[in-house]
Each structure stands twice: as C-alpha cells, then as structure tokens.
Amino acid sequence: MNTEDMTRRIATGEGFIAALDQSGGSTPKALTGYGVADGSWSGEDEMFALIHAMRERIIESPCFGNGKVVGAILFEKTMDGTAGGKPVPERLKERGIVPFLKVDKGLEDEANGVQLMKPMPDLENLLARARAKGVFGTKMRSVIKANDPVGITQVVRQQFAEGARILAAGLVPILEPEYDIKAADRAEGEKVLLNAILEGLDALPEGQQVMLKLSIPVEANLYKPLIEHPAVLRVVALSGGYSTDEACEKLGQNQGMIASFSRGLLQDLRHYQSDEEFDSTLGKAIDQIHLASVR
Known part of the structure; x- marks a missing residue:
C-alpha cells in the first residue's frame, strides 16, 4: 500500500484500529494480563522480547488479516522489530493493515485537572525513521x-x-x-x-x-x-478501561466512530493458549469490535 492507498483505507475502511502500543511503563501490566507471571523476565530486554512475541503472534494470526482490522498502532520497539520474517510495518501492509507509531x-x-505530554525533543528524528519504514501516521496521548x-x-x-x-x-x-x-x-x-x-x-x-x-x-x-x-x-x-462488552456496547451508539482498542482487544488472550485457542479467542474479539465499529 502506498500513501494514497493507506489514506483511503483509513478514511473509508469498514473496520477498526488495533492498539498494540503498550510502552515501558504499561508493558508489565500487559504481560500479566497475557498470563505471564510477574518476575518471569530479567531486565528490560527480556520483558520487551516477551511482549513482542505476543504482538507477533497477533499480527500473524489468520484472523488479524481478514480485513476487519484497518490499522495498528505500534510501540517504537515493535516498529523496529519483525513479524513473519519481515519488518513489522511492511508485514502489516502486506496484510492490508495501515501502520501507526506511538510517539x-x-x-x-x-x-x-490534566496531564500534558512530556517534551519530545527528538520527535523529528523518530518521525524520519518511521516514514522510512513505511509508517503512515502517529499517536500521542494526553489525559x-x-x-x-x-x-x-x-x-x-x-x-x-x-x-x-x-x-x-x-x-x-x-x-x-x-x-x-x-x-x-x-x-x-x-x-x-x-x-x-x-x-x-x-x-x-x-x-x-x-x-x-x-x-x-x-x-x-x-x-x-x-x-x-x-x-x-x-x-x-x-476503550479507556471498559471491558470488551462495555466498550462495544457504548461504541455502537456512536455513528461514524470506530474502535481503537487495546484492552478491549487483548483481554482474553493468554500465552499458554494453543494456536487454535489463541486464534479463536482473538477472532471473536475482532468480530465483536468490528461489528460495533460498523454498526
């Protein structure tokens, strides 16, 4: 997909954007939710290797490329990693999924009453790397x-x-x-x-x-x-902390708004599931979130 293709996919695609961008602070919680016991890793490198293995398993799942996921938001280390033997952004685009980067x-x-974003002095360098890897857009969060x-x-x-x-x-x-x-x-x-x-x-x-x-x-x-x-x-x-059912029920009441869920997508996935169980569980979540997004 070139930029024009990706713009069209995001603007008109009937689907949702998967949030796979848990960063350093939220990774331990994400791994615990995935069934990896706290303390199962020694150091940051092992922790990120575990979360990347989860993300690669998601990206390579047959249901993730079935057309219902139109985009995916990545953490920087995920952008720099591989899935299916190829750079993650390239692999996503092969599967019809537009890559974004959390910056x-x-x-x-x-x-x-708010939390502003911390300064981003190296943003331009990060953006240049992202664009060179074929990333379409970015995401940044305030509260x-x-x-x-x-x-x-x-x-x-x-x-x-x-x-x-x-x-x-x-x-x-x-x-x-x-x-x-x-x-x-x-x-x-x-x-x-x-x-x-x-x-x-x-x-x-x-x-x-x-x-x-x-x-x-x-x-x-x-x-x-x-x-x-x-x-x-x-x-x-x-999804903001809502369960999948709650988030989908509320989203379905808002015409034209599509999902970009993290917890709502991943909450029932576990590292010890067989490939069949994993794909079935992920597929059910994708179907439910897709339906709420196009309803």
Missing part, C-alpha cells in the same frame, strides 16, 4: 481528569502543536486527548473538549487532516461535528 514519551504530573477549561485548552493546544510537527514530516497524527472515564464531571467536560478541538481544527491550514482518538462520550454522538469536519480523516475510540 509520546509519557505524561507530566497532573495540573489544572483529562476534570472539567477545568484552562487544563482542557492546554491539552488540546499541545496536541495540535505537536500534530503540526508530525504533519510537517509527512505523517498523519492521531491526536488523543483522553478523558478519564471515571471523572465525575465528564459529561460537561466533554462539551468543553469538543469546542476546543473544533477551534483547533478550524485553525488548520486548508487541506491538512488529522485523526482523533477520544474516549467514548457520555452523550451518544456528541462528537458528530468532529466526524463530519473536513480536517478530520477519522475519529476513533479508545
């Missing part, structure tokens, strides 16, 4: 924990500022201002977030497009103006 370096401490208009504005402006760097490098950014699903004031705060994002979209130069990854809103179809905005290639939803 943020984690979160700052909370202030004004909103309270309806503080000052904090929400800071989060959105930072996302668009970093997004401008990514667009300048020839990649498509997924802006992810996640709203904590446990926040008591989320319903009102999401309306503040919506207006802040619309302001950022309206300020983009003509012809530029970004993607958005957002928590499934409390008010169904709240983000319809974003889905319909000409500067938005696609709006995707994070």
Whole structure:
C-alpha cells in the first residue's frame, strides 16, 4: 500500500484500529494480563522480547488479516522489530493493515485537572525513521481528569502543536486527548473538549487532516461535528478501561466512530493458549469490535 492507498483505507475502511502500543511503563501490566507471571523476565530486554512475541503472534494470526482490522498502532520497539520474517510495518501492509507509531514519551504530573505530554525533543528524528519504514501516521496521548477549561485548552493546544510537527514530516497524527472515564464531571467536560478541538481544527491550514482518538462520550454522538469536519480523516475510540462488552456496547451508539482498542482487544488472550485457542479467542474479539465499529 502506498500513501494514497493507506489514506483511503483509513478514511473509508469498514473496520477498526488495533492498539498494540503498550510502552515501558504499561508493558508489565500487559504481560500479566497475557498470563505471564510477574518476575518471569530479567531486565528490560527480556520483558520487551516477551511482549513482542505476543504482538507477533497477533499480527500473524489468520484472523488479524481478514480485513476487519484497518490499522495498528505500534510501540517504537515493535516498529523496529519483525513479524513473519519481515519488518513489522511492511508485514502489516502486506496484510492490508495501515501502520501507526506511538510517539509520546509519557505524561507530566497532573495540573489544572490534566496531564500534558512530556517534551519530545527528538520527535523529528523518530518521525524520519518511521516514514522510512513505511509508517503512515502517529499517536500521542494526553489525559483529562476534570472539567477545568484552562487544563482542557492546554491539552488540546499541545496536541495540535505537536500534530503540526508530525504533519510537517509527512505523517498523519492521531491526536488523543483522553478523558478519564471515571471523572465525575465528564459529561460537561466533554462539551468543553469538543469546542476546543473544533477551534483547533478550524485553525488548520486548508487541506491538512488529522485523526482523533477520544474516549467514548457520555452523550451518544456528541462528537458528530468532529466526524463530519473536513480536517478530520477519522475519529476513533479508545476503550479507556471498559471491558470488551462495555466498550462495544457504548461504541455502537456512536455513528461514524470506530474502535481503537487495546484492552478491549487483548483481554482474553493468554500465552499458554494453543494456536487454535489463541486464534479463536482473538477472532471473536475482532468480530465483536468490528461489528460495533460498523454498526
């Protein structure tokens, strides 16, 4: 797939984006969820080898390439690794899956009810490597924990500022201002977030497009103006801690929003499953998330 093919696949593909981008801080939890006992690895290299083996098993599963997964978000080490004997981005594209790269370096401490992204001084070098490997776009995450208009504005402006760097490098950014699903004031705060994002979209130069990854809103179809905005290639939803059933039920109420789940995709996979059991379990999750995305 060339850039034009990948743009079309993301814009119109009937499917969802798999989030396979657990990084250093979240990898131990992901491995525990996969049934690997805590302490089964000695050092960071062994830990990342274990998580990469899980990701390669997912990528090579027959059901992962059945057309229902239109994209996959990768951690940097996964991008640099191989699957099926080929570089991961190349292998994904062979399977009809558009590769994205997580580029943020984690979160700052909370202030004004939000956690901004840490600085990314080496972003341009990382983007150049990603583009050389055939990556289509990026993803970066901030977190909103309270309806503080000052904090929400800071989060959105930072996302668009970093997004401008990514667009300048020839990649498509997924802006992810996640709203904590446990926040008591989320319903009102999401309306503040919506207006802040619309302001950022309206300020983009003509012809530029970004993607958005957002928590499934409390008010169904709240983000319809974003889905319909000409500067938005696609709006995707994070599972945010919901179970697969909960996330799919809520997503199905939001027309035009597709999934980009991590926990919702991986929660029932275990390293000790036979290939048949693994593929069956993954296939059921893919079918369920795909249905919620196209409903």
